[in-house]
Amino acid sequence: MVPPVKHRLSERARAVVPSLIRDASRYCDELGALNLAQGLPDFAAPAFLKEAAQRAIAADRNQYCDPWGLAQLREAIAAKCARDNALAVDPATQVTVCCGATEGLNLALMALLDPGDEVVVFSPFYENYRPNLATVEAKPRYVPLSAPDWRVDEAVLERAFAGTAPRAVIVNNPANPTGKVWSRQELELVARYCERYDAYAITDEIYEYILYDGAEHISLAALAGMAERTVTVSGLSKTFCVTGWRLGYVIASEPLTAAIRRLHDFLTICAPAPMQHAAVAALEAPADYYADLRRLYQAKRDRLVTALYRSGFEPVRPAGAYYVWTDAGVLGAKNALEAAGRLAIEAGIAAVPGDCFLPPGHPNCNLRFCYAKSDQTLAAAVERLDRWSGHG
Incomplete structure (x- = not known):
C-alpha cells in the first residue's frame, strides 16, 4: 500500500x-x-471599449506582445499621467503594463522588499495587502486610522515610523474599504517622512477617477522629491467596468522599472494582448x-x-x-x-x-x-x- x-x-x-x-x-x-x-x-x-476589443480579436491580436506592454498603450498611459496626475513619465523606461493592479502591487513589493522588511499599512486596508506582503515574507506595520475622516497627521506618522525605519509605506488613494481620499497636506506629510527615513512609497490608485463632492485625487509621485521613491500602481478595471480584463500598470523611476519588468516577464510574460489594444481606446475617452x-x-x-x-x-x-x-x-x-x-x-x-x-x-x-x-x-x-x- x-x-x-x-x-x-x-x-x-x-x-x-x-x-x-x-x-x-x-x-x-x-x-x-x-x-x-x-x-x-x-x-x-462602455460600448466604445467593447467594440475596440472586438476589432482587436478580429484582427488576430492574439499572441504575446512586448512584456513591458504594448508601446502604443504605454504612450497613452504616459499621456494620461501628464494630463491627469501631473507626472512626467517616459513610456519607454518608466511604464510597465501588467495583469491587473493586483500583479502591479506584487511586482512593486517583490522589487523593493527582502524577507523581514517592514511596511507601513494604514488600517482599515485592502484585503490583498496582507497576503501580498506574506508572499515576499515582509512584515506589515499596522497603523490604525479613525472614522469618519481617517485623518493622517504628524502623530499618526510618528507612530508609523517609530523605532526601526520601515522600508516602505502603502498609500491607497482613494482607499478601499473606507473611501478615504488623501488630502495634499496628508500626502506632503507622508513624503516628508519617506524622505527623512529613506523609505519608498507604493501607491494603489486604482480608484483615482471615482471621487465625490468635489474631492481631488493627487498622486504622491507628483510631489517634490517623490518621483524617484514612489511606485504608482493603477489600472483600467474600475474606471471602465472591466475587472475581468486584468489590465493594470506600474509607474516608477527607470532603475525600479527595470527590476519590475524583469519580474513581470518571468511571472506572467504579458497582460492579455487584445485587451491592451482595446485599452488604448479607453485612455482616449473624453473628459x-x-x-x-x-x-x-x-x-x-x-x-x-x-x-x-x-x-x-x-x-x-x-x-x-x-x-x-x-x-x-x-x-x-x-x-x-x-x-x-x-x-x-x-x-x-x-x-x-x-x-x-x-x-x-x-x-x-x-x-x-x-x-x-x-x-x-x-x-x-x-x-x-x-x-x-x-x-x-
Missing part, C-alpha cells in the same frame, strides 16, 4: 488565508443573496466620460448610504471608490463574521465582514458594502433592507 503524501507547504502558502471577499460572492447563489460584497459591476462596460462616471457612482452611493442609515447601520460616507464601511451593531451579532452571515440569511444581502480589512485578531462588527451595481440591483437591495428593518 502506498503511504499518503505528507505535503510540506511553504511558510508563504501557510500565511495566506482564503479571501473573505470571494467567499462572500460564492455563498450568494447558495443563499439567494444579492452580491453587495465583491467589486463586480453588474452593468455594461465627459469621467464626469459621468462620478455622477453615476455618487447617485449610487447616496442611495445605498441613505438606506443603510434608515435600517439602523452607521455607515461612513465615502469620498471616493465605490464601497461603504459601516458599523453593523444593529444586527446584534458578536462579531463581523456573524453579522455578515445574519445579513445574508435574514435580509438576503451579502456584504464583506470587516476582519479581512483589519489586523489579525482585531475585534470588530464592521461590514463593507459595494455599490458598483445596476440600478435594478440597488433597488432590490434597498427594498430588502427596508423590509428587514421594518421600514418597507
